[in-house]
Amino acid sequence: MEAIRRPLARSSLVALFFVVLSLGAFICTRYLDSSAALMDANSPERPMLTPEAVANNPSQNLQTAPKAIDIPLNCSMGDVSRACPANYYPSHIVVEDKAYSSTPPPSCPNYFRWIYDDLWPWRETGITRDMVMSAGRTANFRLVVIDGRAYVERYRKSFQSRDTFTLWGILQLLRRYPGKVPDLDLMFDCVDWPVIKKETFGGPNHPPPPPLFRYCGNDSTHDIVFPDWSFWGWPEINIKPWEALSKDLREGNTRIRWTDREPYAYWKGNPVVAATRMDLLKCNVSDKHDWNARVYAQDWLQEQKHGYKQSDLASQCDHRYKIYIEGSAWSVSEKYILACDSVTLLVKPIYYDFFTRSLMPLKHYWPVKDEDKCRSIKHAVEWGNNHQEEAQAIGKAASSFILDELKMDYVYDYMFHLLSEYAKLLKYKPSVPQRAVELCSESMSCSAKGFEKQFMDDSLVKGPALVDSACTMPPPYDPASLHSVIQSKDNGMKQVDTWEREYWQSHNKQM
Numbered sequence: 001m002e003a004i005r006r007p008l009a010r011s012s013l014v015a016l017f018f019v020v021l022s023l024g025a026f027i028c029t030r031y032l033d034s035s036a037a038l039m040d041a042n043s044p045e046r047p048m049l050t051p052e053a054v055a056n057n058p059s060q061n062l063q064t065a066p067k068a069i070d071i072p073l074n075c076s077m078g079d080v081s082r083a084c085p086a087n088y089y090p091s092h093i094v095v096e097d098k099a100y101s102s103t104p105p106p107s108c109p110n111y112f113r114w115i116y117d118d119l120w121p122w123r124e125t126g127i128t129r130d131m132v133m134s135a136g137r138t139a140n141f142r143l144v145v146i147d148g149r150a151y152v153e154r155y156r157k158s159f160q161s162r163d164t165f166t167l168w169g170i171l172q173l174l175r176r177y178p179g180k181v182p183d184l185d186l187m188f189d190c191v192d193w194p195v196i197k198k199e200t201f202g203g204p205n206h207p208p209p210p211p212l213f214r215y216c217g218n219d220s221t222h223d224i225v226f227p228d229w230s231f232w233g234w235p236e237i238n239i240k241p242w243e244a245l246s247k248d249l250r251e252g253n254t255r256i257r258w259t260d261r262e263p264y265a266y267w268k269g270n271p272v273v274a275a276t277r278m279d280l281l282k283c284n285v286s287d288k289h290d291w292n293a294r295v296y297a298q299d300w301l302q303e304q305k306h307g308y309k310q311s312d313l314a315s316q317c318d319h320r321y322k323i324y325i326e327g328s329a330w331s332v333s334e335k336y337i338l339a340c341d342s343v344t345l346l347v348k349p350i351y352y353d354f355f356t357r358s359l360m361p362l363k364h365y366w367p368v369k370d371e372d373k374c375r376s377i378k379h380a381v382e383w384g385n386n387h388q389e390e391a392q393a394i395g396k397a398a399s400s401f402i403l404d405e406l407k408m409d410y411v412y413d414y415m416f417h418l419l420s421e422y423a424k425l426l427k428y429k430p431s432v433p434q435r436a437v438e439l440c441s442e443s444m445s446c447s448a449k450g451f452e453k454q455f456m457d458d459s460l461v462k463g464p465a466l467v468d469s470a471c472t473m474p475p476p477y478d479p480a481s482l483h484s485v486i487q488s489k490d491n492g493m494k495q496v497d498t499w500e501r502e503y504w505q506s507h508n509k510q511m
């Protein structure tokens with residue numbers, strides 16, 4: 001790919017802001033202390049194959065990983081919708097297998113570094129109970145974790161099963177890391193749009209913002225981003241849990257080689273949710289023009305009637321280019337599109353979720369102008385068809401990022417680190433709210449039905465992760481490295497902009 005060079009310019013103010021910001025983060029955030037787990041070998045609910053048993057049994061091959069511990073759900077405890085087992089997880093587990101536990105866990109992917117930035121507003125004040133309560137204004141639920149058990153106070157039902165599967169995901173985290181998720185108290189809002197505006201909070205004369213968890217944020221908000229429900233499944237539209245779906249997508253990629261895919265840009269989705277999507281429809285091929293785009297409107301009612309045969313994501317990787325465009329806010333479809341090995345044509349987004357801030361133009365995707373979509377897309381596709389090696393490399397980098405760095409293990413680790421860092425900021429000891437009820441995997445899944453039940457079964461964490469297997473947090477960006485991240489993002493955008501302008505200038509001359 002041609003060298004990308006551009007003098008420093010417009011972005012230096014932004015960069016300076018980030019430099020100041022990250023310098024503080026560097027000073028203020030302590031690293032997670034990876035204190036060793038304690039042993040609780042006398043738990044009455046001993047799993048059949050404890051790590052101790054593995055470690056003490058010489059017939060086990062200790063060179064390999066210790067056997068996983070399986071803790072099945074017990075759905076025969078009477079009123080399962082209320083009862084949670086009294087002694088459910090071993091409260092602490094330890095693996096005495098030195099050979100295994102001395103292997104240091106891998107460093108977390110770079111996108112974990114944004115955790116420091118998301119929690120930056122509270123670095124000096126900490127988080128008080130009043131701050132948490134004030135975030136309840138729009139929250140769907142309040143979650144309290146005490147001694148590894150979850151208590152939930154619901155304020156309002158969310159759209160579809162968002163809240164259910166978000167809570168389910170958190171319960172699976174507790175199963176995965178028993179005894180390690182610290183006590184905490186948080187408010188969660190399942191609605192699309194971020195609401196904690198920077199203009200209202202922030203600056204020396206303002207109160208610190210209410211800490212509010214949700215699925216996405218943007219540059220003018222302080223909402224804390226958290227993995228969305230779709231990682232555990234979206235039963236209303238038959239999107240299965242990410243663990244299984246990502247396997248399908250990986251496999252789907254081998255079905256048609258990039259060079260054999262349709263040399264056009266493909267999009268399928270619900271256009272009516274956003275004006276920018278309606279605008280994209282204008283780029284569709286017609287008898288008057290061909291912008292190299294093939295776009296289709298998804299009709300979910302029709303899909304439902306026909307058993308979702310047309311919406312199977314793994315068989316949607318048959319075009320060389322795939323368009324990503326935001327809906328009413330960020331869209332869960334982004335990871336499915338990026339996973340395809342095709343070049344993602346990313347219409348300039350406004351929102352970010354927990355992993356998208358690490359995506360780089362020309363490395364993971366091709367940027368498309370929001371205000372000039374059709375011409376941007378036409379040029380992108382032509383560029384790719386004329387630079388097939390480079391185009392395939394972009395597609396491959398994106399799918400590797402999604403399938404490797406965003407695998408479920410890392411999604412849990414992201415939640416773990418985010419919640420741990422958040423809990424460190426709390427200035428009070430959380431207690432169970434009066435109107436909260438205890439929630440556990442049994443109380444959610446034993447009485448569930450249909451797709452909900454199936455997706456819960458499929459995404460159940462079978463037992464605790466062995467050893468201290470959470471990846472280690474990378475340090476916050478230091479000023480120089482953050483500067484270079486922002487700079488190279490900016491350079492990528494500018495480069496495409498230049499190519500595009502040149503293309504259309506020469507194109508118009510020819511006509």
Ligand SMILES: *[C@@H]1O[C@H](CO)[C@@H](O)[C@H](O)[C@H]1NC(C)=O
Pocket residue numbers: 074075076077078
């Ligand atoms: C499930 O819970 C019931 C009631 O507490 C108990 O009698 C039963 O032994 C449990 N089953 C298993 C497999 O642990």
Ligand SMILES: *[C@@H]1O[C@H](CO)[C@@H](O)[C@H](O)[C@H]1NC(C)=O
Pocket residue numbers: 193194195218219220221350
């Ligand atoms: C961020 O999101 C809010 C809520 O959707 C919106 O009002 C605001 O304009 C967005 N900010 C930017 C910079 O786009």
Ligand SMILES: *[C@@H]1O[C@H](CO)[C@@H](O)[C@H](O)[C@H]1NC(C)=O
Pocket residue numbers: 281284285286294295296297
């Ligand atoms: C886009 O064009 C294709 C081919 O003509 C057509 O099948 C499809 O329905 C069009 N999409 C929309 C949203 O009209």
